[in-house]
Amino acid sequence: MTCGYLLPWAIATTRGKSNAEVIGAINFFAGWTVIGWFVALGMAVGSHRVAGVRVWSPPGT
Template sequence: MYLEVVTDKQDRARQALVAWAATFLTCGYLLPWAVATTRGKANAELVGAVNLFAGWTVVGWFAALTMAVGRHRVAGLRVWTEPGR
């Protein structure tokens, strides 16, 4: 029997590409959103909204960055058993 930790990580390849392009076009302003989408964070849209609307305050930008680099939440455990046992 094997246990696997399942997290809330999501595959966001296209959104990450758009986020990085926007980050370069805005000279790094949208960096927290790009980091969140690249890491597959479930709250990437929230990070983007905080970054867009409160990022102009330096505190808002660092808050969005902190949200982007935070740990993934554990969604549950998956139990694997060997066939025939």
């Protein structure tokens, strides 16, 4: 049962999600409710989002 309870956090960690700590906290504190567990699972399997990309080129090029 413990493995199933922590499944959303494990998925987020293995996928390299940047908010794996948040997913783990939601899973730990609200995962005992079915809704909290599904919220954490949804966040874990959701797509990765890029906040922004900065392109730098040296001066004079």
